[in-house]
Amino acid sequence: MTETLSGLGQFDFAGDDHVVPFQVEGLDVRGRAVQLGPMLDAILERHNYPLPVARLVAETVVLTVLLGTSLKFEGKLIIQTKGNGPVDLVVADFSTPDRVRAYARYNEEALSIAEQNGLTQPQHLLGEGILAFTIDQGAHMQRYQGIVPLDGASLEEIAGVYFRQSEQIPTKVRLGVAELLDRDENGKPRHRWRAGGMVAQFLPETLERMRQPDLPGGDGDAADDDADFEVDDLWGEASVMVQTIDADELTDPTVGTERLLYRLFHERGVKVYPPQAVYDKCSCSRERLRDVLASLSQEDIDHTVEDGMVSVTCEFCSTTYRFEATEVRPQ
Template sequence: MMMETDIQTLGEPGFAGDDSVLPFDVDGLDVRGRTVQLGPMIDAILARHSYPEPVARLLAEAIALTVLLGTSLKFEGKLIVQTKGDGPVDLLVADFTTPGNLRAYARFDEERLAAAQAAGMTSPAELLGTGVLAFTIDQGEYMQRYQGIVEMKGETLEAMAETYFRQSEQIPTLVRLAVGELFDRDSDGNPRQSWRAGGIVVQFLPQSPERMRQPDLPGGDAPEGIEEPFHNDDDGWAEAKALVGTVQPGELTDPEVGAERLLYRLFHERGAKVYPPVKVFDRCSCSRERLGEVLSGFSAEEISDSVEDGEITVQCEFCSTAYKFDPAEFGG
């Protein structure tokens, strides 16, 4: 449980820095949230696979969203955010394991991606296509997995995440994500490019559940010409949305701004408080032992088919680590 002495009012000394999720709350608006700036961690993940620029941006957004949500878990477990669609980028996976380990991977069709880029069709909707965005929470082998799914219908990851929280959690939620490139020079004066990403998630959690009420989602079967009923937002939530709506993408990624400075700009008049940051790391959960267990379940024919140049090589799709095995270990 968070102790009162761990809480800082914005403006006091303290700096989360890159690759740390900063929780906060604003009592004056009844909102809670988290914000993050990702630097070395996300640059390492994207550089490892040399993703094309549109793919790198999509995966970076998925990573930022996943660490914002994953660091809110109150138990030992895992959050997996995954898209699966019919676009050129048919799969994004970001896998977060508490307390702060992240791995991620994107799969794409090179020919279809090249054609989409040539046609200028590089928006998230055009690259992902139609399909689903799934949020999977895994609390371990003795607990049942929970999975929430929303359709991908020409929306951004931000919009899809907001829809998920509205449908599955019934919590008014606002999500902003941004990806940027930082250009500087190394110690030898040579040009250098690195990736950055950032995001903020804000949720309306008043004491009274009635204040959280939102307009019903469209049923899809209303007669043509019939207007959907209008419902005014709670004043506190309306103010929070207006404030977060002023955030520019560059503010979410610029290391000169930082999470604390951004939160101070947005909420200092309402008495925002921040909590100790949660550090996140580029750490894969693959291991030689786990892969060996998988190979042990292969048939003799499958083991034989896996042998190349006298050994079996298995490469992790997430971290690109290659593990080599002697077929004799599995009776091959």
């Protein structure tokens, strides 16, 4: 049966690499959804990560894009994990209005052992540690940082805890990643990455309806008995709907963001807003790196000089910048 999407609004379909804000008035829910294709492909291709690491980076990029595009000011959102697992560091940041970059650091030997034992889910790769959400509004504004523990939960669950702790907003997050193997126009095999995600938040006019049972204290304390706690009926309905989304639906280009939103919420009156494009763009520059090098000591500079040149490669975009040693000598 052909789906009728006229109720979604008067906009063309967003397609890949465009975040779609939406509102479901019948459920008091607002959110954002996205499918990433060429932009994500470009980020992962330049690093040539092992497959489990690539999947983890892809999930982090989707989460960063969904949250970063909600910023109402000029600035940056940084999502960073630090753990004791095979992938000890993942960083993704979104710079307004549309720039995304990401990077991961991993231990090859530890990753190989994890793969041999089938421990390749994000929670296995990250181990125990922290997930930090940092909002940077510029040089003259104080940074805001929220930190939640990496405790064996998925990135979806951890993001929900972050919103519940920092903003007291009931939030549901879904993330999906797909690896595609097909052929190009010339018949040659090619490998592509796709990812998708959705964040839905309960924002009723009466804030009391947003209440949720308390979280445990974190020192072994048990949560208060919430057996009798009543979740708002509308948020309970919305949560179940979002939870039913399959990873295939999030990443399938034949479904698309608007069609997925229609499938989930059309009976409750879903409305979409103009999409926001996101791009693979690094914020590094020759000038910035030169300033960083110039701040180092003479001894540190001397250790990096080779044939009278200093070379620096950006960990995010893999661009290599070369400087004459005299350009970066400390003043």
